[in-house]
Amino acid sequence: MSTSESPAEAAPDRGVPAVELTGITKRFPGVVANSDVNLTVARGEVHALCGENGAGKSTLMKILYGMQQPDEGSIAINGEPVKLRNPQDAIKAGIGMVHQHFMLADNLTVGENVFLGAENLHGIGRAARARLAKLAERTGLRAAPDTLLEELGVADRQRVEIVKVLYRGAKIIILDEPTAVLVPQEVDALFDTVRAMQAEDYTFLFISHKLDEVRAIADTVTVIRRGTTVGTADPKTITSRQLAEMMVGSELPSPETRESTVTDRDVLRLKDIRLSVEGSERNILDDISLTVHAGEVLGIAGVEGNGQTELVETIMGMRKATGGTIELVEHDGVAHDLTKLGTLARREAGIGYIAEDRTRHSLLLTQPLWTNRILGYQSRKPVSNGQLLDIAAVREDTRRIVEEYDVRTPGIDVPAAALSGGNQQKLIVGRELSGEPVLLVASHPTRGVDVGAQALIWEQIRQARADGLAVVLVSADLDELIGLSDTIRVMLRGRLVSSADPATVTPQELGSAMTGAGAEESEKDTDAEGGATE
Template sequence: MELEGITKRFPGVVANKDIGFKVRSGTVHALVGENGAGKSTLMKILYGVQRPDEGSIRVDGREVHLHSPSDAIAAGIGMVFQHFQLADNFTVLENVVLGAEKLHGIGESARARIREISDAYGLDIDPDALVADLGVGARQRIEILKVLYRNARVIILDEPTAVLVPQEVEELFDNLRGLKAEGLTVLFISHKLDEVLSVADSITVIRRGTTIDTVDPKSVNARQLAELMVGSELPTPQTEESTVTDRVVLRTEDLVLSGGSDSRNILDGISLTIHAGEVLGIAGVEGNGQAELVEVIMGMREPTSGLVFLGDTDISDWHVREIREAGVAYIPEDRHRHALLLEAPLWENRILGHQTEEPNAKGALINAAGAKADTERIIKEYDVRTPSIHVKAASLSGGNQQKLIIGREMSHEPKVLVAAHPTRGVDVGAQAGIWDIMRQARRDGLAVLLISADLEELIGLSDSIHVILRGRLTGTFDPDTVSAEDLGAAMTGAASASETATHPAPDAPQIGDATPSPRSPDATDGTDDAPSKDSEEGR
């Protein structure tokens, strides 16, 4: 594949400007860059969702004109999105053939083709398995199988490791090596630079909508790659002293939440204690109860039994508004569903969840002037990149949406911050800024409950880490001694919690060797943002 002079403009924004690079056949080619760098727009162009204003795309030396995803598929280009496009109540076969029934029908011929692809590329997929019964790693392999079934020769993977544990990441990379060996080409977008360096044959860096360089991964380390992305030298990491106090701020006592599909409790006896100045991390494969735990704490679900205390006050039956007004800040896992009104301007989004508090309210009325002025402050203080407080939230990239949410939540002097995947899909600068905010808040005595799929983030920021598996807490780990591999084993049940927790890992990752650790005040790591699907670029 060869791109030359790709340019795409939106009102007031040049998303891509004269982008050009070549992707060699049978290689893994990585694409990295900051929030708003233009990666998302470029991927949409390659998959036919957007049309470039200028430039050309050639596949196998032949220029192609991609007006729709159907055109991209016909040209041999397939895309695996970060958020899987699968129907849980369908089998693998039904998901794979959906929309491609003309290729091999919907019966034995399709089943045989799925098995053939699965065996050829080591995907280990049963065509008759129900998707609802499969784990995250298997679902991702189904998505790859879907594009291979449609005869793709170039596969675009958008943040493919975002929800995988280390063992699943290695399985994915083995699959990618198998694809390469068969002559297929992979375009790999990721915010985890160590993984990019591990799997890529070439890396293209995009900054502010244009191509900066294409480098050999053998010639750079993660820190140098991050500096290429941001265009400046990164600060040197420093060590951080513990700030944990004896004062209990948030406590859950034997929380139970029934209603699991297999008659198993969604939450089963969850007891946690978070002190002032402490970051308590929760590690788990998605779907093991961590989302429901957050919803119970925030008053969005009522527990079947058990208690939640804020200080010495039982808040188990409080409404969301009461919990928020009592000083619990919330960064939701799904910012579009629970944190933003995408079609509303930024200043109105600043009010959400705090509509009864200053400066958003004056008596019983909304104080629009106060909210607007404070939105200007948040934009400046938290480096939210936007032309105006009056633009719609949908026009911001995902990372800038996240910074707006965090600025809003930290503006009311909270006692507790419940942070679910706070840096998912954000770039190197935004991630470093969020880590700095959390570290400063901890120093100021904030209690933080951190749920994250990024194990190095958990290890880097947490004072202690609990693993949740099938709704139960199965082990507590010291972030100074545990490795990501140990956590991954405990998360999947591959190792008993007691075995992992009582044997410190001698080779715990030293992130600072390549990029600064999030445990360091000036730390940063290379990330790659996937801008909002509802962003100005996406429209």
Template sequence: MNEPRPDQGELVVQLTGITKRFPGVVANSDVNLVVHAGEVHAICGENGAGKSTLMKILYGMQQPDEGTIAVHGEQVRLRNPQDAITAGIGMVHQHFMLADNLTVRENVLLGAESLHGIGRAASARVADLAEQSGLRAAPGTLVERLGVADRQRVEIMKVLYRGARIVILDEPTAVLVPQEVDALFNTVRSMQREGFTFLFISHKLDEVRAIADTVTVIRRGSTVGTVDPSTVSSRQLAEMMVGSELPRPETRRSRVGGRDVLRVDALRLSADDTGGAGRAVLEDISFTVHAGEVLGIAGVEGNGQTELVEALMGIRRAGGGTVELTGPDGEPQDLTRLGTLARREAGIGYIAEDRTRHGLLLKQSLWANRMLGYQTREPVAGRRLLNIAGAKKDTERIIEAYDVRTPGIDVVAGALSGGNQQKLVVGRELSCRPVLLIASHPTRGVDVGAQALIWEQIRTARAEGLAVLLVSADLDELIGLSDTIRVMLRGRLVSEADPATVTPQELGSAMTGAESGGEGE
């Protein structure tokens, strides 16, 4: 452990000997953490290292089996989030918890009406917090009209409204473009100057080094060490986290290519999901993905990427246009009116944007999750019934080949860390050798070790001729893995970028419409 620096303030949080056990797993083992007033203290580690469990304990969502928590030098017992809020601790979750049909003001006040009422005093406080957090919209704006960055600011406002001076930020940059990350960091630094303390959870080590005053690394449930980020490189932090150097999503020259695999022509989708008279969500989308090619789709979230993927998978019914897939036999097949299972059977693998909602059954075993979407194909399909033995055997193969860390195949998917869940999904989707992989945010919320494995699997499959449609908010990932990048803005593909020459800043400008004066044409 490093000695406290001379400029560090009073001790505001001290976790000592924190241990938390779950059936078959020790999530935290004798973890120690010391946080000083006015600092940004980053917590880094692999998925499954115990970061989230530790933060849930600090926020009162979990109870430690052993160890103590002290806030401002006094030992406390945080039995629930309300206890944490009373102690001045707030948490901004990675997945926003906002009501889209309510205004900014209403979201901030919701559940906290007793603090300042709901009248003039409350409105004045919300207005002050909007300015403090850098919110660009008026407090009376409906949340559904806000972009991702402003939604995050509303989440910060909620925490501040409840009196928090110690703020936990869980993966706060996961869905932000570089310009929005810069704005968030400016907000954090401004609040630091006003005496706020931050615990910053992130897998993006370059960002950790840019914003953090102190970094604590956790590996496999235990504290590895605490360092000053100005004295270490991202590579050194990665070695502390996973014991290997920091991976980079650098692709290799494809050995296969040329044949059209996916052809999308004039695809359109309206807001009512039926192609009716609603607002256009997708308009005149046309592109081709070739064998051995990764086509990247860049865009700020909410500009149609989710709807595009769901239309391609048959989850949403397009209002017009065609989707055509050429299988390994070289024969094109019109998928436009087919359902999701038929599209999978035609040769599409699918890594869903949200694995917990659309990629896994969290309360079911790993081998049961291996069967999802592949009930009609070997080794899952039997002559008359499902081949349970075949599914179990192949799950064991996936666990070994994709380094899914689990006590066994009978463990429920919800017991795995996010990175191990994602490795299971990737292994399942590549196991039946699809001709096209639709990968939507394939490494979101996973650590550098799982990220490296997923990148390597995509590179290997691409080199063997797999066509990949990659949708990602990680611009380094898009630039590193893609052969071509198309930018989506307000439901249209508005520009094309060469990954060999484009920078993340240039790509971010195109994504926000800065290159075209904001019109997206």
């Protein structure tokens, strides 16, 4: 073994499974998360794990990564029984996990993010940088070690996460929803990396709700339903529809919206909105102008980091525009200038808000569901009765949301953290569509939710749109964006650079526009034509 390899990189017997989970059971108060789960992953394969939110996938992966311990069952890695009491034990066993929400520090460099906590492996000097360079080449990471992480796009951040787990000696890599924030071209690049590493005997556990992608990359698919394994399938012979039926017992939903409900009544008007960076001449948002009408879903497409988050937060008053105006037109036609108002005043004017990060901006995880119903509505009925909160009405309305939006929970007194991601999201959507809003700002409304919850959220947005709601939709799921939107605007480097017709545009064409490739090609064509005529 070379000095640059960790003990976990020693080659195991090829015929022995890389991972073998047998009879895994995990109970929490009032719920069995995993019940007699069995999973065998061959060495060097990409093994996909599919299931609804709350099916037990995340719990199972947390057990494999040492974040939780099973109540029953056993784990073997490369044929050797192991006890994984914490992530450090899992890392020593050669297991790495790339989380859906990256575990990286924006204010540190690429190298510092990789080396932090692993200084005892190769130090922080020449040997460490040589190891980093070798892994960067292997994964396609082109960013220099001294580059600040905040300067990287989402695809390169993900590569840093992968390099980080490889640096610690991982040969078995858990990828949790790895394509959730990538455009099609970036997904292709990720899959190329995975296949290249597969050829070097790396093993992948791939967790995803995107069944077409599962079928494209996986060698084997295991489906979990209600905490237990229901079957294993060959992705080359099973259809996405059949996989969906295994997962949820129903057909794969489609976001497609067929009939137009767009009216000529303005609801949201943004004119020349600018947002500058303090101490810099660069604008995060640069002269953004748009109008959203009643009954219209306006989709905003863009690679993460191009201003979509800042646009949403400026509309909601979480950031103050440094130029331009924001107007909201109520049902009665009265226009309100929101430009200088705070977030609560904007919500009181009739804006519902589905935040891109539900755990940071939409929920109090330790509080019961009925308390979460109050958030953003503390000054309005049914939450408020004059100057006091009406707790009885809040509890009653929370029960209504739970029933109407199929929020699967033992009751309204359980903390929000006890719900799966999909059920948390359904609670949020139910809350934000209550109170007859005139505008819904929806940022990644189905990120990380299963096909069943996805279908319900899509249907609720479609129904509200048909009832005259105006919607600003930001999504990294291009099928969702194309399927739900009446109009699509593409954002690049803080500007709205083009429009697309959802009826004709393909995800690939939209992806090209989002990365600027379409504009570059147009410039090349123009240059070529100019050269030909000279």
